[in-house]
Amino acid sequence: MQNILSILFCLSLFYLAVTPRVKAYVAVLRFQGILLTILLMVPFVEQFSVFAVILPATLFIIKVIIIPRYINKIILELDIKRTIEPTIQQFNFLLLVIFSFIVIFLASSILSLTTNIETIPFASGFAAVTVGIFIIIFRKKLIVHVCGFLVLENGIFLFGTAVASDLPIMIEIGVLLDVFVVVFLMGIALNRISSTFEGFDVTILRRLKD
């Protein structure tokens, strides 16, 4: 089950690599949030405990409901144009993504020989981190950077389930809240940027230089 979800996660990453729309990014983030929630719910099939519901519930609320809504609200309020404005050709971007997928899967299969890891979620999580970084590097819009950051965070989350580290619930929720507040602050900053600067590109952020 974990594998299926991770593969769907990979598909969503490919979709991110080809789609030219900002809205689609938000939709993908929502989709990934749902996948991660299901991933957390899987152990419940065997044993159910009310206490363990807290984490998936928080995850669902934050990653599926609040954050996508918040980003959509920003897009709507600031009237951000719907294309993502890539700095390299989408085609090359996709090639880059495919190439990094190959490298990551190769590397994690080698690593899984010596260590006990779930290869597919491990590799997908790492791939998501890479794609998140690529999105941040090769896109101009700041809101897309926020989305890239969230993809990266989702990847780390998936990755965390793959290495079977069970952090205490308090800390997991702390991580989620931290991510949420980061996005919240970035949203406020974007609001300010829209009223201070003209546009939402990284190109406007060039005052600070040596």
Next chain:
Amino acid sequence: MLEFSVLILIPLIAAVVCYLIKSIRSQYVISLIVGAFHLLFSFIIFIGLYKPNLPFFFSTDSLSKLFLLILSNVYFWVVLISFSYLKRPVTLKAQEGKKYYFLLLNFYLFANTAAILSNHFGMYWVAAEATTLSVAPLIYYYRNEESLEAMWKYLFLVSVGIAFAFIGILFLTLSANGTIMEGQQLFFSEFVKNAAKLNPVWLKASFIFIFVGLSTKIGIAPMHSGDVDATSNAPSPIAALMSGSLRITALLGVMRIFQILTPTSSYEFAKLILIIGGLLSLIVAFIFMFKVNNYKRLLAYSSVEHLGIITLGIGIGGLAFAGAMFHTIYNSLNKMVLFFTAGNIHSRFKTREVNGVSAVINLMPWTGWLFLLSFFAISAIPPFGIFFSELMIFRGMLFSDKPWILAITMFLLLFIFINMGRTLFQMLYGEKEEKNIQEKESFEIIHFAAIVLLILLIAIGIISPGILQENILSISKDFGIRL
């Protein structure tokens, strides 16, 4: 429970109270009381009068005691001068931000204390990210374009960096695979105990990820840019807070993982990485000192330089390690004075450009002289503390297996000193412009703080209290270094 409540809960409660109270003056008083209590308590803990016994994921050891003291010291002085700083006129837009100032400061104290005292890597991560979140809005204090850009860059870069550190923490879990640590919680003290059994490949990967990730927050090259932007555009108390305590907190994370690596085969590798990071920071500071025209940026690069020296010292080991620990103390004291006085200069001249500032000594004698003295202090001129710690680091380098590093460091530091001095002297002396002649500046609380801090800097350096030496010896012992 007492120590837990004083150190961690009370700042959080104070933050909530600051949210409820509208008057800035009472917010200030509350924060100051909290800061004083915090300082008192961490001092008591530091000198060993009180044996703390913290619940949950928290605990203390020599390292966290030292860093806690540094944090509460910096925090206390920053809060002390904050009120006079807040009274300075700002634009209308920035006025509304003031009401969150103490709230965020208190939250910062809460988060940072939690980060320093945490014994669990997950807890450390959450708390360290929370410090970023509390500092980011403070950077945007002036509500202008530069500070907005600096805040965005800092928030983004550090968040991404710290996400990488999280990957490193997950790798640490992996390294425990197949040992008795498997499936255990990420308690740092447990990892230190069982370090030799961990998987070296994952441990190395973990170290690299945590180091690179946190170096965005420490502000060492090549990930320094966000930190430099933030430090140079934040209001001076916040810049002092960042340079003095926030960077140290991030350094703590790196030192934790470094400590785990100490007894393993990856030790040399980790040392090499730290040395490279330190040298790179020195080189970056060296290059940018040539072209920087903004004195706050200059100070930010000076922070990069000194954190680089500390990292270098930790990487070299031996005597240099102890020197680095001393250096963290002196650097935090010294950076406070520098940023406080620079803040005074900024509010007088309304510019951060070096060219717009001249004859500071004549116009603002208190600030000017203190600025000059703190510049001497940061350039390791005796009898200021940094002289002793740098001497220690240099001796450590000389007697290590890589003495050539000393030559490079000395060369870089010399040029950094020359360039920094050239710029600062131009500001301090220089031609007096007619329009700038106003009334002589009065003695303010900032000057008082600066004088006390400078005296502390000299006193600690010369007296070198036994309790401090003992503490640093015990830290060195934790890191497997015999002095």
Next chain:
Amino acid sequence: MELTSILQGIISLVLILGLSPLFVGLVNKQKAIFTGRIGASLLQPYYELMKLIKKETINATSSSFISAVTPMINFIAVVIAAAMLPISFAHPLISFEGDIILFAYMLGLARFFQVLAAMDIGSSFEGMGAAREATFAVFAEPIFFFTVGSIAFISGFTSIYDIYHSIRLDNLSFVVFIIVCSISVFILAVTECSRMPVDDPNTHLELTMIHEVMILDNSGIDLFLYQYSSYIKLFIYVILEASFFYPFAVQSYTLGIIIFLVVIFILSAALAAVETITSRFKMKNIPHYLLFATAIGILNLLIYTFTR
């Protein structure tokens, strides 16, 4: 080969040839319903084919023998490919080790001659269409090999019939492969058969056409062959995709056939829905779309190779 299996093969070939226009009619009907029209009758494609047979064939004066033979070659190649496909449990007429390659290149041959014939006429429009068709074919071919090829790789067989019969759904990861593969085969079908997001079969502007522009100058029996073979081609891909779902009903024949029909119906609905809700991509975006499908195939292969 036994007589029954030959008989099965012949029956399935006849079924493919006979039902393919019906499938197109089904798609068109649903599309009409989705857009709120009543639409033409389900049998409309048959009527159109009948009409074309009755018309006179005229070839351009500048064309050579290639234009004359191409429709026939095209049709025969597609029919041979169709003969390699198993319908439900029936053994196909042509089946041997490695026929998956022959299958791919029979379709390739058909396309090659079509491109050649389009250039043969010498019209600039047709040349443009040929160029486009050839370009997109470059991107479309890896999709086939990475998706169907990865399943071949996983099952260890190289014959279409054996590949499909080796799929077992008791293994969960096979389900994933099927989900993943069916997405990319769907994209492949859309591309190869010039359906909506890639090419608009109903457009009236030659500049935006891909496939239709190549057969602008054909008429009568030639056009009939072209049209018919394109219907068959679409049906081939549909069967290719529907065949993934055999294993659900390995136990029972009737259930197998029902599932097969249901899947075909769902696919027609999906095609109609996609054609209704999407508009044609910009030409420069089509390679992304195709590379996306290739990426899915590569992902499939990666997952299989590295996670056994």
